[in-house]
């Protein structure tokens with residue numbers, strides 16, 4: 001398997017290099033040179049395969065023997081050691097619950113896979129690896145849990161001060177051991193800019209073995225395609241064999257949606273992807289106009305999607321030959337403000353007795369709007385990206401009732417926050433890194 005940069009299709013790197021470096025030097029994003037179609041009989045017989053076996057089949061066909069079979073099987077089974085069930089809302093709407101992992105959000109899949117892949121590639125190296133990650137909320141908790149106590153690895157998490165939920169903050173700041181949290185006096189985009197700059201800084205890279213853990217790392221992206229197959233597998237037979245299946249993805253950096261596009265490219269029969277955003281509507285606006293206009297993110301109640309310049313946009317473009325019309329064939333986009341999101345949450349509770357978090361509710365609104373434009377009803381799967389208890393204050397305020405609070409979250413409240421405050425400019429952050437690693 002080889003990978004190229006979205007900025008240079010003629011220069012290739014190995015999987016190991018792509019995973020350990022995270023980002024190509026030319027500031028593009030790594031993409032697999034070849035995205036193979038899975039055998040038709042695999043897709044037709046998905047119900048014969050466990051989630052672990054689906055995961056193994058997807059990545060072994062991409063990796064083509066780069067990792068020994070027994071090791072790859074272990075990595076896959078440890079990645080998907082919790083379920084991804086679909087829950088039926090009504091005859092044509094389903095919710096794919098991606099929150100059954102340790103940090104209660106879908107990012108656990110990517111983080112667990114990446115930590116294990118890096119651990120494998122890092123074997124035999126005596127210089128410690130420093131994993132940098134910027135988070136708008138959920139990435140940090142997932143990465144912290146995924147890498148916790150991984151030998152030879154330190155994790156540095158940058159998060160925007162005051163812009164993540166109380167419990168999200170606890171998830172990143174209470175583990176200790178090899179996990180350190182840096183509190184940045186700015187937005188998620190500022191955190192992401194600091195991380196990007198660190199990778200381009202020669203002095204830092206000469207003295208520290210840096211790698212990234214954002215959704216920009218290809219090792220985060222690939223495992224997120226597993227659950228599209230897993231969700232499809234759970235649909236009724238008649239839908240799998242001739243229905244019109246639509247996935248709706250509440251999106252911020254668009255890693256999750258890009259992984260779905262990958263699944264389709266590998267042969268999963270998806271009719272359409274719905275890109276659902278909050279007021280940070282850069283991609284829906286692009287799908288409408290053909291013009292990509294990034295801008296500073298604004299704060300919303302679905303804060304894990306507060307992204308003003310989605311980092312995976314280059315990958316989406318790359319998959320469709322940088323052609324607006326081609327992308328528009330497969331992806332439609334809708335955006336909702338907070339008031340609309342809250343109405344969506346209320347409606348889901350009233351109609352279905354289901355408590356959905358603000359991110360998932362953005363997806364629900366988008367499915368409704370998409371359906372309203374058609375004469376028929378496709379089968380929609382809305383990705384519920386996090387457990388509602390992760391956004392407790394807003395969920396309680398909007399719905400007037402508390403969701404069930406999983407034990408692993410409840411226990412966090414009593415733990416003590418530990419974070420270093422680093423302002424917003426690059427030099428203090430760089431000096432902090434040089435001093436500590």
Ligand SMILES: *Cc1c(COP(=O)(O)O)cnc(C)c1O
Pocket residue numbers: 105106107137138139215250251252253254255256257304305359385386
């Ligand atoms: C990260 C996250 C998103 C956005 O996912 P992207 O892959 O960045 O588009 C949506 N919802 C939740 C709860 C998240 O944590």
